[in-house]
Amino acid sequence: MTDKHLSTQFDSELNSVSARVMELGGLVESQIRHAIQALSQFSLESAAQVETLESRVNSMEVEIDHELTTIIARRQPTARDLRLLMAFSKATANLERMGDEATRMARMVRSIIESGAARSLPTSDLRVAADLASGLLRKALDAFARLDTKAAVDILKEDDLIDHEFDGFVRKLITYMVEDPRTISASLDLLFLAKAIERIGDHSKNIAELIIYLVEGRDVRHQALADIETVVQ
Template identity: 40%
Template sequence: MDKLHLDQHISHQFNKELEDIRNKVLTMGGLVEQQVTNGLTALLEADNDLAAKVAERDYEINMLEVEIDEDCTQVLAKRQPAASDLRLVVTVIKVITDLERIGDEAEKLGRFSRDLTQMSEESPSYRKELRHLGELVKSMLQDSLDAFARMDVDAALAIAQRDEDVNREYGNLERLLGTHLVEDPRQVSKLFKITWCARALERIGDHSVNICEYVVYLVKGRDIRHTSFDKIRSEFLNK
């Protein structure tokens, strides 16, 4: 298992600064996870109060992104980090951007859930399909953050491959919704909103993959974006 150790500096204060930044990212990740869980629950259970709570808490994620970004800027200015330290700061900046965007997708789930509860219940809700897709995405997000916390390349690569399952489920749901739209065009508004919810979940999966890719960059110094998994497997997994 490949990991990175960040406690090798002569300056204990520098160690503390890097560890504080890392812990703030994990705090932000925990909040984002909760937002995704609440957004999905609000959607599946038509819980308007919970949906409103998701919308209200989005600002907390935004504030954390700004705070961590400022901490990274201060480290770059004061410490002029190199090698793995510089990769950590760059990785954190990238990770918090994806976490903020996941928060936005969770907020969409809450917003669309409120819209859907005001519509007729005569059309299919596709709750079963949305729940399955949502559980896949939630597990990817949780595990990608765990891989980041442990700086575990093997886990990150395995998690990223699960995006294929998310894409498959998303495609199946899209086809079901498209078929129903042809059969009953009167439901176009509701079906589009359900599609947007599914798209939000699929995007959360994509952002989780990004986090996994950043873990590889952090530990290995290798940018694997836009690289096929066959090549990645042969380069890392078979060593």
């Protein structure tokens, strides 16, 4: 991921923290996979797996932050290296927040199961969005490892698909609640679950923007997609 430095130890430290970020990403992927399984099968066991992984994700975030702080204090990195280290820090924060959203999904699934309304709600549409979000995270991690700006732009485009799925799902839920007020409580749980999925997509988008910042040195947050594509070309 990085250019070689005069200090091989510095290279080793950068490679180590890069590997840790990827490991954290793998843990969060596992959380999301279990959350989707909990939703697909209404599985309390899968929901519990998500919550079990949460403490490991939180611990890794703290460890990576400490490692980054130590590297900055010891190496006093120049602009490009500092940009890389800051990108590691921001990617770590986004991954940890994705883990929080996966945990929120698991808790919502648990609530839906306990309400007894699980089978009567339109969860199949939500599973489509969840699969999209999971795939987007996988692509974001791969693009980050390769510093692939073209793949990063594709991720920004795909995030719009998740947003579209979310908007359609909200309209469908409103219809369910109007037609049968008894589903309101469980529908609201499902709405929060859908929002958690959308937020996972947003955090993958943030990582994609970090890739462009790293490679091009341009902060593309809050910019139109057409303008970002111009930067990457």
